[in-house]
Each structure stands twice: as structure tokens, then as C-alpha cells.
Amino acid sequence: MEILLDADRPLLFGWSNSFEEAQLLGVRIAGLIGGVIDNTASIYEGPAVPGFEELRHQGCTLEQVKEKSNVVVYWGCDPVMSHPRHMSRYTTYARYLFLDNSFRKRTVIVFDARKTSTSNLADEFVKIDPGCDYAVLSALRVIFLGKKDLLPAFISGVLREQLVHIAELIKNSRVCAFFIGQGLSETRGKFENIRNVVELARELNKHTETSIFPMWEHGNIYSAKKVLNQISGYPSSVDFARGVGYYNPGETTAVDVLARNECDACLIVGSDPGAILPRPCCQHLAQIPTIQIDPHINATTHLSKIQIPTAQSGIDAEGVYYRMDGTPVPIKKLYQSGYPSDAEVLKRIYIKIMDSKGVKP
Amino acid sequence: MKFLLNTGRTTSQCSNLSMKNSFEYQHVVSACSMNPVDMMILGLEDDNHIILSRNGVMVIVYITEEEEVDRGTLFLPAGPYANFLLDFDTHGTGVPDFKWVEVSVSITTLDIIPVWKLMAACGGVRYEG
Numbered sequence: 200m201e202i203l204l205d206a207d208r209p210l211l212f213g214w215s216n217s218f219e220e221a222q223l224l225g226v227r228i229a230g231l232i233g234g235v236i237d238n239t240a241s242i243y244e245g246p247a248v249p250g251f252e253e254l255r256h257q258g259c260t261l262e263q264v265k266e267k268s269n270v271v272v273y274w275g276c277d278p279v280m281s282h283p284r285h286m287s288r289y290t291t292y293a294r295y296l297f298l299d300n301s302f303r304k305r306t307v308i309v310f311d312a313r314k315t316s317t318s319n320l321a322d323e324f325v326k327i328d329p330g331c332d333y334a335v336l337s338a339l340r341v342i343f344l345g346k347k348d349l350l351p352a353f354i355s356g357v358l359r360e361q362l363v364h365i366a367e368l369i370k371n372s373r374v375c376a377f378f379i380g381q382g383l384s385e386t387r388g389k390f391e392n393i394r395n396v397v398e399l400a401r402e403l404n405k406h407t408e409t410s411i412f413p414m415w416e417h418g419n420i421y422s423a424k425k426v427l428n429q430i431s432g433y434p435s436s437v438d439f440a441r442g443v444g445y446y447n448p449g450e451t452t453a454v455d456v457l458a459r460n461e462c463d464a465c466l467i468v469g470s471d472p473g474a475i476l477p478r479p480c481c482q483h484l485a486q487i488p489t490i491q492i493d494p495h496i497n498a499t500t501h502l503s504k505i506q507i508p509t510a511q512s513g514i515d516a517e518g519v520y521y522r523m524d525g526t527p528v529p530i531k532k533l534y535q536s537g538y539p540s541d542a543e544v545l546k547r548i549y550i551k552i553m554d555s556k557g558v559k560p
Numbered sequence: 561m562k563f564l565l566n567t568g569r570t571t572s573q574c575s576n577l578s579m580k581n582s583f584e585y586q587h588v589v590s591a592c593s594m595n596p597v598d599m600m601i602l603g604l605e606d607d608n609h610i611i612l613s614r615n616g617v618m619v620i621v622y623i624t625e626e627e628e629v630d631r632g633t634l635f636l637p638a639g640p641y642a643n644f645l646l647d648f649d650t651h652g653t654g655v656p657d658f659k660w661v662e663v664s665v666s667i668t669t670l671d672i673i674p675v676w677k678l679m680a681a682c683g684g685v686r687y688e689g
Binding site for chain 1: 564566568569570571574577578579580581617628629630633635638639640643644645646647648650651652653654655656657658659660675676678679680682683684685686687
């Protein structure tokens with residue numbers, strides 16, 4: 200608590216494996232001490248957030264995808280590897296009410312810059328040149344606008360006729376679900392790629408029902424984004440130094456704050472920046488007082504000054520997790536251990552900070 | 561020889577996430593997939609160690625043959641070894657370039673260093689508890 204109070208610019212980072220209750224306390228602590236709070240959404244799925252916010256795309260639940268979609272598009276993601284239960288529960292291998300023999304009748308289209316385990320299962324695989332997703336997305340939009348003759352024969356390594364064929368498949372579908380991954384959000388173009396996908400879905404909705412799902416990769420990242428959005432109005436990377444929330448990707452994002460050696464203390468909850476952030480960020484974490492609240496000993500533990508072990512979500516701690524479509528799922532614990540949950544640890548820190556600041560609950 | 565390095569998730573990497581200081585995790589995230597033709601040109605065989613270097617920073621990983629990886633590209637599971645090579649420049653988006661960064665490849669007989677040594681190279685101190 201003293202480390203956080205003494206710091207001029209504390210950073211509170213992580214939150215993707217914490218329950219909603221801990222995330223809420225984290226935002227309150229950041230507001231009290233005037234720190235920067237960021238979650239792992241800003242690094243991995245980050246570009247998806249401004250892309251979605253700008254165009255206000257309305258999604259649906261995964262059950263609706265399971266029951267209604269007959270065309271599924273995976274763009275820049277490999278769910279066989281990253282979300283092993285996804286295809287069997289919600290898409291390719293999931294049986295549903297409105298289509299017999301769903302495995303054979305549901306069309307799977309994969310767009311990626313490399314062959315993946317998912318592309319081996321796809322009915323159509325479109326191999327894009329690395330970093331050229333934006334051009335292919337724009338070409339698809341041109342085709343949906345009925346101006347395919349304007350396109351060259353090859354678009355970033357993709358044959359125009361293949362794109363026209365895929366556009367017809369999507370256009371004639373009953374419901375089409377787009378699943379977009381880090382292959383799209385982390386490659387060249389970043390959030391502009393996501394913006395282009397949302398524009399594409401908007402165009403497609405004139406022909407068929409279309410929905411987009413970012414393939415969030417961390418356990419409870421949707422909740423971290425939602426909680427921060429509800430309190431501050433921004434989904435990630437919020438700076439409370441001015442007394443109100445301030446959000447500017449590239450300035451208040453954790454990677455930039457750490458790489459500029461800006462923060463002088465760091466609280467890490469439910470994440471492992473040692474394994475997910477670039478080297479210059481890890482170097483700064485090793486120089487400043489870093490506190491880690493996590494059930495595991497991981498790469499960040501070697502960079503931390505203090506490590507507080509906590510209970511593992513879903514094993515010996517219970518709370519609420521959010522699925523990637525935004526559906527809340529209550530998680531029970533299996534047994535009672537002696538460790539406190541991260542919410543309990545944060546609550547004690549929060550109360551002490553309130554006392555020292557003279558703030559009444 | 562220059563290659564384009566791509567990073568991403570794999571099932572075996574995710575299944576070892578709670579044991580990041582274990583040899584199993586180190587073995588999974590330091591497995592660099594390369595096209596067999598590129599391996600032949602470089603005179604490499606499975607499990608040979610290579611140095612990936614970029615902007616004066618280098619990391620040692622081992623090679624696995626993967627026909628599905630394109631020629632001129634490498635695939636390394638997301639983790640401390642891949643991120644050690646990354647720049648912090650986010651181009652004003654908050655996201656570093658995780659995909660398709662150019663790296664140099666050279667053959668070595670040096671050992672792969674464990675995760676804690678990578679963190680020690682960043683200024684950290686080994687936690688032995």
C-alpha cells in the first residue's frame with residue numbers, strides 16, 4: 200500500500216485472470232491514487248476495442264451462432280490451437296436445431312497468412328500475404344458493393360475469383376459469423392483492420408445477418424474491459440492522474456508507459472507481463488517496485504519486489520467470469536484453501552488507501 | 561539469413577501457462593518451426609539450436625521441422641523467448657509488432673537459457689521459493 204501511495208505515477212496492470220469483483224476494486228484503487236490502469240486487452244485484443252467502439256457494432260451470443268449460422272469465417276485466428284473447445288461447442292462440430300448434419304452443411308472459411316490447424320479443417324482457405332489483410336478486406340467490400348471488375352486479378356496473393364466465390368457464399372448464407380483473432384489485430388493496420396471488418400459486416404448486413412466476435416484469449420478479459428468501460432467510459436488504458444479518466448492508446452497504454460520509463464511503481468494482478476511484454480518493458484519492471492498478486496510463480500515473479508500468492512479463480516476462489524460474447528458465467532470453487540482471493544487482497548489494500556486518504560466508504 | 565518471425569498461440573503452450581518456470585514450458589515456447597527446405601539450405605536438423613537476433617538482441621531457440629510453415633518464415637509460440645526480440649514501438653496503438661518481424665538466423669551450439677535467466681537479463685532476480 201505504501202509503495203502505491205508513495206508513487207507519483209503508479210501503473211495497475213493485468214486483470215485478465217481476475218474475477219469481476221477484483222477488477223472493480225482495481226479501478227477504484229487507480230482512481231484513488233491517480234494511477235494508470237490497463238488490462239491485457241490493450242496489448243492483444245486492444246485494436247479490436249477502438250475498432251468496435253468507433254462503429255458501434257452490435258453482436259449476438261454464441262448460442263445464436265450455434266443455432267443459426269451456416270457460414271463461419273475465421274480471420275487471423277486458429278481456434279483449434281487457441282480455443283480448443285470453441286468449434287465443438289459453438290461452430291463446426293456443434294449440433295443445432297435448425298440444420299441437419301451441421302458438420303457437413305456449415306461452411307467454414309479461414310483467412311490467414313499461414314496454414315494452421317483450423318485452415319486444414321476449412322472448406323475454403325484464403326492465404327493472404329503477411330500484413331496485407333486490410334487490402335483483402337477492402338477487396339471483399341468492393342465485391343459486396345458490386346464493383347468486382349475494378350479489382351486486379353490478384354489481391355495480396357489472393358486470386359480475385361476466389362474472393363468473388365467466397366463473397367457469394369457469405370452473401371447467400373442465412374447467418375454469417377466472423378471470428379477475428381490476433382492475426383488481424385496485431386498485424387500491419389492493427390485497429391484499422393478491425394474497423395474494416397466492422398465496415399464489411401455493416402455492408403453484409405444488407406444481404407444477410409452478420410455478427411463479429413473477437414477471439415479474446417485471456418480468461419476474463421471481456422469483464423476487465425466492461426468494468427473499466429462502465430466506470431471510466433473507456434475500455435482499457437485509462438489514466439486517472441488528472442482526477443478523471445483519460446484514454447489515449449499509444450500514450451496511456453501499459454507498453455508505452457513502461458517503455459518510456461514513466462511509471463515508478465507497478466501493481467500486477469492476474470497476469471504475467473514478463474512473458475507477454477517486450478523486453479524494454481520487462482527491464483523497467485525490474486527497476487521499479489513491482490508488486491505481483493497472482494496464484495502462480497511465473498516469469499514476472501523474477502521481476503517483482505513483492506509477490507502475494509492468492510487463490511486460483513475457479514479452483515479455490517469463486518466469482519463471475521464473462522465469455523467472449525459478453526455472457527456472464529458464475530464460477531464456483533472446488534475447495535476451500537488457506538489463500539485469499541485477489542479480490543480479498545485488493546479490498547484490504549483499498550480500505551487502507553481510503554483510510555490514509557481520509558476518504559469515507 | 562533473414563527470416564520473417566511470426567508468433568502465436570499453441571495448445572501445448574497454453575497448457576503449460578501455470579508452470580512458466582518449468583522445463584516443459586521452456587521446451588514448448590522455445591520450439592521454432594521452420595520449413596524443411598530452409599532447414600536443408602541452412603544445414604539444420606530437428607532439435608538443432610539457432611540464434612534469433614534482431615537489433616543487437618539475441619535469443620537461443622531450437623528448430624522443429626514444419627512443412628506448413630512457408631519458406632522464409634519462422635513460427636515461434638508466444639512467450640518470453642519471442643517477446644524478448646520485440647521492439648516497444650507501438651506506432652501509437654499500444655500494441656507492439658507481434659507478427660512478421662524480421663530476424664536473422666544463425667546456427668549455434670550454445671544451450672537454451674531458462675525463463676528465469678531471460679528475466680535476469682532484463683534486470684530481474686531469480687525467485688527460488
